[in-house]
Amino acid sequence: MAFRPDAGRNLPHEKIRLLRALTSKRGQLVETRKRLLAQIKAHGKLGSADMFEDMDAELKDLLDRQITELEVQIEEIIAADESLARTASILRSVPGIGPVASTMLIAEMPELGQISGEQAAALTGLAPIAHDSGAMRGRRAIGGGRRLLRHVLFQAALVASHHNQVLKRFADRLRTAGKPHKVVITAVARKLVTIVNALCKNRQKWTTQSA
Template identity: 40%
Template sequence: MNGIGIDVSKRQLDVGTTDGEILQVRNTAAGFAELEAWLKEHPADQIVLEATGGYEQRVLYLLHNAGRPVVRANALRARRLAQGMGHVAKTDRLDAYALAKMAVLMKLPAYQPLEPWQQRMREFVRARRQAMQALTVARQQQEMVGDRELRRLLQANITRLQTLVARLGKQIGEQVEQQPQLAVMKSMKGVGPALQAVLASHLPELGRISGKAIASLVGVAPMSHDSGTMRGKRSIHGGRAEIRQVLYMAAMSAMRHEPRLRDFYRSLRARGKEGKVAIVAVMRKMLVILNARVRDAESGPIPA
């Protein structure tokens, strides 16, 4: 099995094979043309790219549209594989080689592009998240200032960001309303437009795979840390952090208003589970329930 790995940065692509061949091109249209010509001479069963916050999106589209077997891999998973192979140092070329090895060792799910409405929704979700982060920084900045005039100037920036967050939230809500298939999620108390939009644009697998798999994708499935007779403390890691952030807030609301989840949380606390552990368990249960409801809605009613 032949594999190719591509390490993506804002400016360039480092392409590697398990044979040690390396290609470096710009992350531009001209670079993509050079990559496509190179790939014609280097056929592969699987091409693995590392998820890098969106910089990989254009080359993903190119490879998918060209019919290439391309996969977007989790960055943490790829890094741990590299460390397992003894690559303690981290360079773009070493990362490309590790991704090529991943392409050979693992059969990963092929990349599936989002629908146009999902792509647009994702951009709005990302813009709102970034605006909220900027708002947090702006408020912290104002708290450190005593001068009245400077505080007034900083407040103007805070007000501007608050307006932007509100407008983006309204537009996201309107986009959600235009997709009736997302309405099934609202049957659970605590699920609002923000979570609907994040799940629709960052978790297209929802309803298409098992509840256990969906929890693992998001990073809310407990991971074992056992050895011999020792049973270590379970923990979560990896997954899609942008989903967990919104899911956490939704879980806090659902624990108050959704009887099934409220009782579940209380039972965990009564059994001695820590607060954060119980909240993560609620997040996981929410996700599994939503996954089942979306699956059932998409499959339609059972014929008589």
């Protein structure tokens, strides 16, 4: 509310609401598929895989098809809107940001490009928050924000820390300084969201100078 006083009074436009619904459903199906694969693995360890092999295979095929259908719908909505298509192109130009991450950023963070980098980090829950009381007193930690979006950005940061040469050097410096893995990935994710926010604000694609 501090970043956008009009938030809560203006609903996102129809295409954003539709994208949000589709990405949410896709996420639910992906989680269901993960649980199914875990169950299949457990059946294998227990020696009961043969009992459910056909049933599990049929369910996995169904989930695969439904996820693919949702992804096609998402791509069609983005492609049909010039502004959304341009934003998606900008986001996907950044090594580490793929179709899933770009769609989630578009659907769950319509403020992208209209706010500061610090505000973008705060909205995704990647800005360090100082604790002034309790057991965490004197320490800083991330929290709040849009949890689903933060999870996607963590996944993007993992990829970027190895395949985006600018962010790989940034991550390597932190690792050399002895920072724990979680701290490194959180810092990369925070830098990543500030970069994509700036790119969207300037309507420019990624270059190695973007960071």
